[in-house]
Amino acid sequence: MTTFILFGSFFFFLILTVPIGIALGLAGLVTALYSSNISITFLAQGLVTATDNFALMAVPFFILAGELMGRGGISNRLFDLANVFVGRLTGGFAMAAVLTCMFFSAISGSGPATVAAIGGIMIPAMVAQGYDKRFATAVIVSAGSLGIIIPPSIPLVLYGVSGNQSIGDLFMGGILPGILLGVVMITWVYIYSKKKNYTGTKEKFTFKNMLIKLNHAKWSLLVPVIILGGIYGGIFTPTEAAVVAVVYAGLVSFLFHKQIRWKDIPIIIRDATLNSVVILLIIGTANAFGTLLSMERIPQAIANEFLSISENSLILLLCIILLLLLIGCFIDTSAAVIIFTPILLPIALELGVDPIHFGVLMIVTLAIGFITPPLGVNLFVGSGISGIGMPALARAVVPFFFVMLFSLAVIIIIPPLTLLFL
Template sequence: MAVNTGAIAVLIICFFVMIFLRFPIAYSVALSAILCLLYQGKDLSVVCQQMVKGISSFSLMAVPFFITMGVLMGSGGISEKLLNLADACVGWMTGGLAMVNIVASYFFGGISGSASADTASLGSLEIPMMVDRGYDVDFSTAVTISSSVEGMLVPPSHNMVIYATTAGGLSVGSLFLAGYLPGAVLAGSLMVGSYIISKKRNYPKGNPFSIRHFLKELSVSFWALAAILIVVVGVVAGLFTATESAAIAVIYSLLVSVYIYKGLDWKGVWKSLEDCIDTLSIVLILISTSNVFGYCLTTLHVPDLFASAIHGISENPIIIALLLNLILLILGCIMDMAPIILISTPILLPIATSIGLDPVQYGIIVILNCGIGLLTPPVGGVLFIGSAIAKRPMEKIVIATLPFYGMMLVALLLITFVPNISLFIPKLFGYVSTAPGVIGMLAGA
């Protein structure tokens, strides 16, 4: 295997230099790839070919539909209804509003699939509500931004579609099913942390649990939650492809938002569609330019070199799994989610499968790592949104979030080393995994 060290250096160094100079990520990816190709003396027509190839995928057509569905439902007046449902479920506990915040994010994640949308939509309601009830503003914000990460694990998530495509046509339905238990594990770990802090600070409980009140709120929220059933059940049962189910869910979301919840009028619908186009243009540019970057990585054999380097550090599957998580966490501090998935998956997925991680399980690990990255400076988009909503300095929010970082890392380790957290539900629906898991690989050795 011939190694062009100079071209690799040009590609990697130019990319990270532009990242630290705060170039837009799409420009960093594209320009570093172009400079690498120029260094090798290759025809730049490759750039156009690979960009078109990157977005010429039927499964990627689901991405704009899921984004549109999330924006319509998020703007359609469902946030308050999901908050009320969460309150009916867990508001009676110590630190009740913190628990409500976490559970509401689990529900809302199934609607929006976006941590940013969760924080912006629910946070504007939850943070003032918690402060009015005597909760510390920094704690309230920390709970809000931490729980928003659940939204990327609970399907439908357009990031899962991006990962499935990048991983070589992995089953989107299996990824959707795989997200429920990890999302619940993350929610449970955050609730434990919130309970301990609430107990120490004597935060109040809500109203006692009432099954009648719960059923009432469930009936109100049913129309919003049914959108998840359309997507997940439709895909898993084989009634629709992911793209078809997403398109149907967009029409359903439009009808629910305009005619049932009446949170949107037609003027608001057009404004929501403008927001969708803005988001989608960014996502598609990233996918197309990242495909050029990935082409350079592949032709330069960087995945093979990286795998050799990782295995050179240790052959122990546990150490390698921890290294993979560390790499993803570091990338999350300096890059946004989509580029991490697009760039790192071709490099790291073969290493992950070599130590017994199933591609579906690894996808959940990637998404959770990227979600944690959204809460970390200097590029934590969700951290910035939470700070802006609460009108608090970012460093204060980071300090308040430290216990929740710890709880999220506990959830990450459980998901990494207990495969059935991710794979139990997919296996129930016929997904066959031959991966032994990290611990299984170690035992086999």
């Protein structure tokens, strides 16, 4: 009965459109009030102990670094660089948009932030070049999902904390899958553009122009090099890398790009703080929710049910992936990672799946949730930027949904894509 109260109240609050972090906390509170064996104080303790973690300090710092770089004038520079390489090809503008999202993902660590930063510039530019607005928006919305796959990725940090795995290894594991997704998206963009006769800019490639654009974007391109190079060079931890990213982003935005003024700082800090608080609240309440799950031995029951489905490890892994696809449609990525990692990771280990490989699979699968209704956060951001209604935009991203599913299947079948650099 306690389990029914826990999940029933949680989904009841979700139906009432209560924010996910608050819904988790209220579900825990209702369950504690119902059960005489559970003290209400554990909720407060869960909020504190879950966030009292050195590794989690990376989350607000990476968010702040993303805000600084997002407002620091890097979007145009990254697009100009990408456009040099692919702009002259069929569908070159759209392909450059995907590349720009990939570059920006290595800075922001967030899907919606990538869509917001790139979409406001690229969607009008693509429409001006003759692209259909729905297709242009679908490209940005879908490529923005790479923000949580290509490191530094906030959900990968959360998985590392929840599953007690190396965040540095997870960052390295996300590189090739993120690139694969980007390449497959670019391939689909080319095929679609060929069909619709979306021509390129007809601007010839020259090394001189490439060097000029590369020089303009050099400070932005150094961010992932500094972060990953510092972590794997043993210079600093992932959390310290986040702090370094903030300092570097501030220097670049103020001194080199000169796109941020002193009066912008309070707004940037406010936005970064609000985003950080939302994630940390979800972490705290999800920890209390997870504690209740453990007390009721629900993870073990779910694990036993999964393992009884089949003796084939691939079939069981596919069942987990299908479950995560469904979860991504309804639950925020951060909350899903925190709640389901303790439940699903032991099952994956029982199946002989490497924990780093499983972590990347989990994040890639949940990234698809950014473009699937009813939650589809990227859809809402893209709809707000372009003015296209949600139903029309949801239909426009269907091909990209299958593109991402294809990429996910390749990552499942070829684990070295994740583990090569470890």
